[in-house]
Amino acid sequence: MSKDSLLGGLLAAGFGEKSCLSRYQSVLYRKISPYKPSSYLLSRLRKYEDLHKHCGPHTKSYRKTIKLLKSGHSVGPTDCNYVVWISYSGLGNRILTLASAFLYALLTNRVLLVDRGKDMADLFCEPFPEKSWLLPLDFPLLPKFNSIDKESPHCFGKMLKNNIINSSTEQPPPFVYIYLSHDYGDHDKLFFCDQEQTLLGKVPWLIMKTNNYFAPSLFLMPSFEQELSKLFPEKETTFHHLGRYLFHPSNQVWGLITRFYKAYLAESNERIGIQIRTFDSGTAPFQYVIDQIMACTLKKKLLPEVNRQEAFVTPAENQKSIAVLMTSLNSGYSDAVRNMYWEQSAMSGEVVSVYQPSHEEVQQSEKQGHNRKAWAEMYLLSTTEALITSAWSTFGYVAQGLGGVTPWILYKPQNRTAPDPPCGRAMSMEPCFHAPPFYDCKAKTGVDTGALVPHVRHCEDMSWGLKLVGSHREL
Amino acid sequence: MSKDSLLGGLLAAGFGEKSCLSRYQSVLYRKISPYKPSSYLLSRLRKYEDLHKHCGPHTKSYRKTIKLLKSGHSVGPTDCNYVVWISYSGLGNRILTLASAFLYALLTNRVLLVDRGKDMADLFCEPFPEKSWLLPLDFPLLPKFNSIDKESPHCFGKMLKNNIINSSTEQPPPFVYIYLSHDYGDHDKLFFCDQEQTLLGKVPWLIMKTNNYFAPSLFLMPSFEQELSKLFPEKETTFHHLGRYLFHPSNQVWGLITRFYKAYLAESNERIGIQIRTFDSGTAPFQYVIDQIMACTLKKKLLPEVNRQEAFVTPAENQKSIAVLMTSLNSGYSDAVRNMYWEQSAMSGEVVSVYQPSHEEVQQSEKQGHNRKAWAEMYLLSTTEALITSAWSTFGYVAQGLGGVTPWILYKPQNRTAPDPPCGRAMSMEPCFHAPPFYDCKAKTGVDTGALVPHVRHCEDMSWGLKLVGSHREL
Ligand SMILES: Nc1nc2c(ncn2[C@@H]2O[C@H](COP(=O)(O)OP(=O)(O)O)[C@@H](O)[C@H]2O)c(=O)[nH]1
Ligand SMILES: Nc1nc2c(ncn2[C@@H]2O[C@H](COP(=O)(O)OP(=O)(O)O)[C@@H](O)[C@H]2O)c(=O)[nH]1
Numbered sequence: 001m002s003k004d005s006l007l008g009g010l011l012a013a014g015f016g017e018k019s020c021l022s023r024y025q026s027v028l029y030r031k032i033s034p035y036k037p038s039s040y041l042l043s044r045l046r047k048y049e050d051l052h053k054h055c056g057p058h059t060k061s062y063r064k065t066i067k068l069l070k071s072g073h074s075v076g077p078t079d080c081n082y083v084v085w086i087s088y089s090g091l092g093n094r095i096l097t098l099a100s101a102f103l104y105a106l107l108t109n110r111v112l113l114v115d116r117g118k119d120m121a122d123l124f125c126e127p128f129p130e131k132s133w134l135l136p137l138d139f140p141l142l143p144k145f146n147s148i149d150k151e152s153p154h155c156f157g158k159m160l161k162n163n164i165i166n167s168s169t170e171q172p173p174p175f176v177y178i179y180l181s182h183d184y185g186d187h188d189k190l191f192f193c194d195q196e197q198t199l200l201g202k203v204p205w206l207i208m209k210t211n212n213y214f215a216p217s218l219f220l221m222p223s224f225e226q227e228l229s230k231l232f233p234e235k236e237t238t239f240h241h242l243g244r245y246l247f248h249p250s251n252q253v254w255g256l257i258t259r260f261y262k263a264y265l266a267e268s269n270e271r272i273g274i275q276i277r278t279f280d281s282g283t284a285p286f287q288y289v290i291d292q293i294m295a296c297t298l299k300k301k302l303l304p305e306v307n308r309q310e311a312f313v314t315p316a317e318n319q320k321s322i323a324v325l326m327t328s329l330n331s332g333y334s335d336a337v338r339n340m341y342w343e344q345s346a347m348s349g350e351v352v353s354v355y356q357p358s359h360e361e362v363q364q365s366e367k368q369g370h371n372r373k374a375w376a377e378m379y380l381l382s383t384t385e386a387l388i389t390s391a392w393s394t395f396g397y398v399a400q401g402l403g404g405v406t407p408w409i410l411y412k413p414q415n416r417t418a419p420d421p422p423c424g425r426a427m428s429m430e431p432c433f434h435a436p437p438f439y440d441c442k443a444k445t446g447v448d449t450g451a452l453v454p455h456v457r458h459c460e461d462m463s464w465g466l467k468l469v470g471s472h473r474e475l
Numbered sequence: 476m477s478k479d480s481l482l483g484g485l486l487a488a489g490f491g492e493k494s495c496l497s498r499y500q501s502v503l504y505r506k507i508s509p510y511k512p513s514s515y516l517l518s519r520l521r522k523y524e525d526l527h528k529h530c531g532p533h534t535k536s537y538r539k540t541i542k543l544l545k546s547g548h549s550v551g552p553t554d555c556n557y558v559v560w561i562s563y564s565g566l567g568n569r570i571l572t573l574a575s576a577f578l579y580a581l582l583t584n585r586v587l588l589v590d591r592g593k594d595m596a597d598l599f600c601e602p603f604p605e606k607s608w609l610l611p612l613d614f615p616l617l618p619k620f621n622s623i624d625k626e627s628p629h630c631f632g633k634m635l636k637n638n639i640i641n642s643s644t645e646q647p648p649p650f651v652y653i654y655l656s657h658d659y660g661d662h663d664k665l666f667f668c669d670q671e672q673t674l675l676g677k678v679p680w681l682i683m684k685t686n687n688y689f690a691p692s693l694f695l696m697p698s699f700e701q702e703l704s705k706l707f708p709e710k711e712t713t714f715h716h717l718g719r720y721l722f723h724p725s726n727q728v729w730g731l732i733t734r735f736y737k738a739y740l741a742e743s744n745e746r747i748g749i750q751i752r753t754f755d756s757g758t759a760p761f762q763y764v765i766d767q768i769m770a771c772t773l774k775k776k777l778l779p780e781v782n783r784q785e786a787f788v789t790p791a792e793n794q795k796s797i798a799v800l801m802t803s804l805n806s807g808y809s810d811a812v813r814n815m816y817w818e819q820s821a822m823s824g825e826v827v828s829v830y831q832p833s834h835e836e837v838q839q840s841e842k843q844g845h846n847r848k849a850w851a852e853m854y855l856l857s858t859t860e861a862l863i864t865s866a867w868s869t870f871g872y873v874a875q876g877l878g879g880v881t882p883w884i885l886y887k888p889q890n891r892t893a894p895d896p897p898c899g900r901a902m903s904m905e906p907c908f909h910a911p912p913f914y915d916c917k918a919k920t921g922v923d924t925g926a927l928v929p930h931v932r933h934c935e936d937m938s939w940g941l942k943l944v945g946s947h948r949e950l
Contacts, residue, residue, distance in 0.1 A: 259817055262794070263828035267742050319737070331806070342734055342832065343844075353738035357817065369818075 004032060009042050010245050012049055012129050020125035022254040026244075029261055030383045033244065033404050035237045040230045045245060048106055049128050055080030055111040056131025065204050068174040069140055075174050078204045083110045084135055086145045087117025088181075089211035090363065091374045092394030094120075096213035096431050099242045103215050104208075106231070107224050108201065115145060123375050125248040141175065141207060148209050150179045150188055156200070157188030167195050175205035180214055182435045193441035194223040213397070213431040215239065216456050216466040220449060221441075235455045236428040236470030239401040247402070249379055256357075256376035261383065264355045268323035272302060273384035273403075274337070276328035277393035280416060285332025288418045292410055293333060293388075294340070296423035300408060302386060303337075303352065306344035321351040325384055327377040327395075331359035378402070388423065391461035397431035405429060409461050424460060428469045432459035436466040479507060484517050485720050487524055487604050495600035497729040501719075504736055505858045508719065508879050510712045515705045520720060523581055524603050530555030530586040531606025540679050543649040544615055550649050553679045558585045559610055561620045562592025563656070564686035565838065566849045567869030569595075571688035571906050574717045578690050579683075581706070582699050583676065590620055598850050600723040616650065616682060623684050625654045625663055631675070632663030642670050650680035655689055657910045668916035669698040688872070688906040690714065691931050691941040695924055696916075710930045711903040711945030714876040722877070724854055731832075731851035736858065739830045743798035747777060748859035748878075749812070751803035752868035755891065760807025763893045767885055768808060768863075769815070771898035775883060777861055778812075778827065781819035796826040800859055802852040802870075806834035853877070863898065866936035872906035880904060884936050899935060903944045907934035911941040 005024045006013060017024050055061045061080040068075050085101040087094060098114065105112040113135040114120055126132055135142070150157060156176040159165045165172050178200075179188050190196045192214075200206065215238055218224050232238050249257060265271055274297070278289055297303040303324065326334035338354035346352055357380065358373045378395060381387060382403035389396030391412040400407045406429045411419040440447040450458035450466050459465035480499045481488060492499050530536045536555040543550050560576040562569060573589065580587040588610040589595055601607055610617070625632060631651040634640045640647050653675075654663050665671045667689075675681060690713055693699050707713050724732060740746055749772070753764055772778040778799065801809035813829035821827055832855065833848045853870060856862060857878035864871030866887040875882045881904045886894040915922035925933035925941050934940035 255820060256817060259820060259826070262826045263796075263816070321738075339833075341738070342731060345730060345734060351734070351737045358814075 007033065007244055008036060010037050010045070010241060012046065014129050019251075020248055021251055022249040022257070023125060025254070025258070026248075029258065030403065031385075033240065035234060035240060035404060037237075037241045038231065038233050041232065041241060044106060044231060051080075051109065052111055052128045052133070053130050055082070056128070057113070057134070057136045059131065066140070069205055072174065075171065075204065077202075081108070081110045081204045081206075082113055083108075083178075083206045083208055084113045084139070084141075085115060086148070086207065086209040087115045087120050088209055090394065091123075091371050092378065092396075092398050093211045095243070095247060095378075095398045096239070096394050097208075097210045099239055099246060100210070100212070100214045100218075101208055102246060103218065103238070103242060107218065107227055108197075110206070113139075115142070119371050123250055123253055123371060125250055127246045127248065141205075145207075145209070148177050148179065148207070150181075150183065150185050152177055152179070155179050155188070156191065156196075157185055160190055160196070161185075161187040165199065167199055169199060169202075172199060172203050174203070175207055176200070176203050178206050178208040178210070180208065180210035180212055182211060184435070186439070189437035189439055190441075192217045192221060192437050192439070194221055195441065197221070197223060212435050213239070213394070213433050214436075216430075216433045216468050217436050217449065219456055219468060220452060234470055234472075235468045236430055237404075238468055239397075239431055240404050240429060243398070243402045249375060253372050253375050253379070256372060257379050260355075260357055260376065260380060264353075265323050265325060265380070265383070268321045268353070270320065270322045271384040271386075272322060272324050273381040273387045273399065274324060274326045274333075275381055275387070275389045275393065275396040275399060276326065276330075276333045276410075277390040277395055278330075278413075279392060280413070284328075284330035285336070286413075286416065288413055288416055289410075290333060290336045292413065292418035292422045293337065295418060295420075296388060296408060296410055297337075299421070300423065302388060302408065304346040304348060304350045306340060307347055308344060319349050319351045321353070324352060324354045325380055326354060326356045327358075327381060328356065329360050329363060331356060392434075394431065400426070400429045401431055403429075412461065426460050427457065428467060430468040432462055432465040432467045434462060434465050436464075482508065482719055483511060485512050485520070485716060487521065489604050494726075495723050496726055497724040497732070498600060500729070500733070501723075504733065505878065506860075508715065510709060510715060510879060512712075512716045513706065513708050516707065516716060519581060519706060526555075526584065527586055527603045527608070528605050530557070531603070532588070532609070532611045534606070541615070544680055547649065550646065550679060552677075556583070556585045556679045556681075557588055558583075558653075558681045558683055559588045559614070559616075560590060561623070561682065561684040562590045562595050563684055565869065566598075566846050567853065567871075567873050568686045570718070570722060570853075570873045571714070571869050572683075572685045574714055574721060575685070575687070575689045575693075576683055577721060578693065578713070578717060582693065582702055583672075585681070588614075590617070594846050598725055598728055598846060599721075600725055602721045602723065616680075620682075620684070623652050623654065623682070625656075625658065625660050627652055627654070629682075630654050630663070631666065631671075632660055635665060635671070636660075636662040640674065642674055644674060644677075647674060647678050649678070650682055651675070651678050653681050653683040653685070655683065655685035655687055657686060659910070661914070664912035664914060665916075667692045667696060667912050667914075669696055670916065672696070672698060687910050688714070688869070688908050689911075691905075691908045691943050692911050692924065694931055694943060695927060709945055709947075710943045711905055712879075713943055714872075714906055715879050715904060718873070718877045724850060728847050728850050728854070731847060732854050735830075735832055735851065735855060739828075740798050740800060740855070740858070743796045743828070745795065745797045746859040747797060747799050748856040748862045748874065749799060749801045749808075750856055750862070750864045750868065750871040750874060751801065751805075751808045751885075752865040752870055753805075753888075754867060755888070759803075759805035760811070761888075761891065763888055763891055764885075765808060765811045767888065767893035767897045768812065770893060770895075771863060771883060771885055772812075774896070775898065775900075777863060777883065779821040779823060779825045781815060782822055783819060794824050794826045796828070799827060799829045800855055801829060801831045802833075802856060803831065804835050804838060806831060864901075867909075869906065875901070875904045876906055878904075887936065901935050902932065903942060905943040907937055907940040907942045909937060909940050911939075 114133045334356035341352040378398045381399035387405045387407040389407040408423045410423045459467045809831035816827040853873045856874035862880045862882040864882040883898045885898045934942045
């Protein structure tokens with residue numbers, strides 16, 4: 001086993017190879033990351049793994065802490081504290097929230113446990129040695145997960161609002177719900193204030209429900225600042241490293257990935273990914289999206305021009321082959337691009353082939369085979385050398401982050417017309433936090449959180465979103 | 476220019492290369508025919524080319540013979556005689572009828588002229604040196620072509636029926652319509668009798684409308700027997716050689732063929748063609764056709780079995796790659812096959828990729844781009860090493876004939892169920908004549924024309940059809 005197959009120490013050794021082929025074979029498909037994880041991150045991961053081993057499911061400490069939950073009493077300090085991640089929303093969203101929750105666990109010395117939902121166990125390998133990250137099925141609160149919303153009485157925001165707990169509470173309850181979904185309220189957002197974090201530090205069980213990549217706002221909190229800059233000296237690599245550490249496709253999904261790669265992508269000189277996600281109603285494909293794809297790829301020279309005059313161009317001797325991997329719920333977009341390069345020749349004789357693994361037509365987040373394919377496609381996109389993504393889509397964020405590729409973003413069409421410019425280069429490969437708080441915890445007043453520090457800025461694809469940006473990026 | 480690029484002398488030299496790239500480049504894509512054309516065929520083709528040069532459009536002889544047409548008088552022997560082929564029906568049908576008409580022209584020393592219809596000039600190169608095979612647009616009868624049917628007064632069958640002409644007619648009219656379409660009548664079928672051929676021999680202009688590959692019935696006529704066995708000592712190669720001689724994709728279509736081949740097929744170790752054509756009403760894809768494709772390809776070991784138990788098979792070191800080229804008006808069939816090899820691994824680790832150039836959904840015989848693609852697809856299918864075709868479809872016949880490949884035929888589904896067996900190997904690579912006459916010209920009585928000689932038999936896919944079978948095939 002080469003050292004590379006452990007991603008330069010990012011991954012822990014000592015896993016059985018057969019049970020999770022992707023952990024060791026990813027280097028055969030995805031280029032080695034140009035970003036080295038900090039040695040501090042590596043040591044913190046190893047430390048986390050030890051903690052997880054100590055506190056994971058069915059350990060003595062776990063059983064002890066579970067009991068507190070059952071007693072319902074308020075408690076003193078505990079040996080192990082947990083953040084339980086609830087499986088919720090589309091797969092792209094889930095991958096981002098899970099990474100956020102893990103980062104939060106690292107920062108707060110908690111152990112991350114994962115609600116398996118319909119398919120988490122089917123999609124991912126175990127990331128931590130020896131002890132599972134899956135929440136045991138007999139976890140007492142599990143039956144409540146589905147119905148948790150911001151009005152739930154055990155919701156941290158709700159409890160603050162109703163003054164059931166506050167910063168002077170000495171012995172808070174054994175668990176609270178952390179609700180950080182797009183529709184969360186002002187009190188839920190206090191999660192991102194140091195004072196409330198101190199309070200939460202005394203709660204052994206945090207049950208977290210979110211569909212947002214909330215890491216950027218953690219970077220704005222003074223209490224985490226120092227630790228975060230040691231973990232991620234290059235802030236733009238936060239999801240990149242955490243994602244590569246956490247998310248290993250299960251053998252089933254790995255079969256989809258490797259078979260597709262070998263059958264369609266492996267032989268090409270160059271691979272380009274185009275991820276199309278539309279949020280407009282009506283029957284796809286939309287002509288304005290086709291126009292936008294063409295305008296972006298040709299204007300930005302991501303794909304070669306075609307010869308519209310002459311139907312047949314005698315091709316150059318040594319032709320470069322370019323494989324275009326397109327993903328979308330609809331097959332019309334890849335059909336259009338494939339047809340363009342079939343009906344006309346590329347100007348300089350490049351051989352352009354276009355592939356789309358699936359076209360599921362409708363989002364079916366709960367169908368098992370469906371999310372296997374969705375995961376395989378995000379991963380396949382992450383193996384490409386250049387990436388064009390759709391505004392607002394977490395599906396694309398995952399691909400760019402795992403791949404370590406700064407994408408070109410197709411801006412969101414307004415009024416069913418292709419925007420001009422059709423696309424632009426992202427500032428960083430980080431995902432966008434779609435629903436960040438705009439609150440100054442100290443001044444207790446509204447503030448533009450995208451204008452406080454150079455490394456947390458508003459997103460290119462969503463003006464009110466926040467994303468991490470590398471220090472090397474020009475302002 | 477290698478000798479091979481003229482297909483072993485089948486093609487005449489002396490064409491400009493640029494005007495028809497496919498003529499010289501076909502050897503790069505399609506394997507060299509294992510069937511050598513007879514030297515007699517080659518000499519007859521060269522002789523025909525001379526005749527065409529002498530009698531072709533706008534020659535002195537052509538102008539002279541056209542005048543007869545205008546005068547309308549009955550005539551004596553002429554310098555040049557013609558068979559005018561009317562562009563009619565789907566493209567597969569047209570290619571077969573044009574080959575039949577050319578064979579008839581060879582046998583009767585006529586010159587073949589081609590009605591360009593909507594797109595003949597756009598689809599094909601000129602096959603004969605120097606003089607065009609396209610019927611001049613000022614041909615006096617051209618405006619009537621569309622309306623010709625078996626009831627037209629100038630129809631040969633109609634004239635026989637009404638006793639306007641008969642075998643003792645000394646000076647028949649300057650032109651007759653030869654109507655050999657699927658709905659032709661008993662008198663039209665007398666075209667296949669020697670006595671009536673003698674009469675037709677005196678008519679300088681035969682205007683032929685047909686949607687049938689009628690060559691097999693020519694092989695049953697005593698007057699052509701000797702000549703045909705000299706031309707085609709191996710009878711099964713009739714369409715194969717005539718097709719390769721006549722049908723060269725235009726540069727536009729050649730662009731479609733070569734771009735697709737290079738982008739998707741060139742690198743594979745093995746190429747397999749599957750041509751799906753359904754004739755049932757309702758919304759495709761039909762599950763019973765998907766079942767039939769799977770049953771045929773797996774049962775006959777044309778494609779590898781998949782591992783339905785284990786999702787992930789560690790693949791063999793040196794994997795064979797198999798490209799499956801599928802054509803159909805609908806994309807559902809190739810989706811199903813592509814998915815099968817994506818979702819499961821092939822038993823022995825073969826890498827199977829599946830491609831479909833177009834899916835036009837509805838037959839649009841008159842749309843220009845549409846038939847370019849149809850022609851490109853027939854040609855691409857002809858480059859594959861093994862071919863699975865659909866019963867009844869001339870589209871498949873063209874591919875198998877040009878490719879020199881004996882196909883596996885998917886039998887016609889009855890009552891919307893996959894037939895059992897799902898497919899079978901054809902007896903020969905020849906097309907099937909779908910509407911042959913069952914008439915003994917001498918005895919003037921009905922006869923089973925599929926049981927007279929060993930080399931003309933009933934088709935595998937249509938019990939009443941006739942096809943040529945090689946002498947080497949077991950009875
Ligand atoms: N296979 C596949 N599924 C998709 C695609 N786009 C969206 N989906 C499905 O729709 C869901 C969208 O949710 P999510 O992944 O959170 O992405 P987002 O909605 O674009 O942010 C995915 O999880 C998939 O189930 C695609 O290109 N391919
Ligand atoms: N591009 C394309 N067109 C097809 C296909 N199948 C049928 N067609 C269209 O439908 C017509 C069918 O007529 P024809 O070629 O005579 O074949 P047949 O009806 O199957 O005997 C073709 O000429 C095409 O225009 C296909 O697989 N691909």
